[in-house]
Amino acid sequence: xxxxxLMENLIxxxxxxxxxxxxxxxxxxxxxxxxxxxxxxxxxxxxxDAYPKSDPFKGAKLIxxxxxxxxxxxxxxxxxxxxxxxxxxxxxxSRYYTILQGDDIYIESLDYET
Numbered sequence: 001x002x003x004x005x006l007m008e009n010l011i012x013x014x015x016x017x018x019x020x021x022x023x024x025x026x027x028x029x030x031x032x033x034x035x036x037x038x039x040x041x042x043x044x045x046x047x048x049d050a051y052p053k054s055d056p057f058k059g060a061k062l063i064x065x066x067x068x069x070x071x072x073x074x075x076x077x078x079x080x081x082x083x084x085x086x087x088x089x090x091x092x093x094s095r096y097y098t099i100l101q102g103d104d105i106y107i108e109s110l111d112y113e114t
Contacts, residue, residue, distance in 0.1 A: 007047040026060040028111035034102035069102035
């Protein structure tokens with residue numbers, strides 16, 4: 001279960017992000033998780049709940065937004081949302097594409113009180 005290690009790294013990144021700010025309490029951590037990020041949302045939530053949090057993260061909610069897959073056709077240039085495999089351009093039927101969105105995970109924002 002790599003979600004535990006992933007959550008540990010995300011908490012460290014969040015701690016660094018608030019280090020030089022007058023934060024009393026983090027109330028929410030908002031994550032963006034792409035559908036192609038190879039992350040199980042339930043396991044990530046479980047890892048967050050189980051992770052020992054120190055002040056100011058105690059009591060902070062984890063809010064996860066799943067990012068849809070967006071691709072760009074290498075043949076005709078059309079950008080299109082991907083609904084299913086295989087990825088096929090809806091305009092020219094090409095299978096040559098670049099993923100623009102949906103394969104990453106990042107902290108979208110931190111909500112906090114000062």
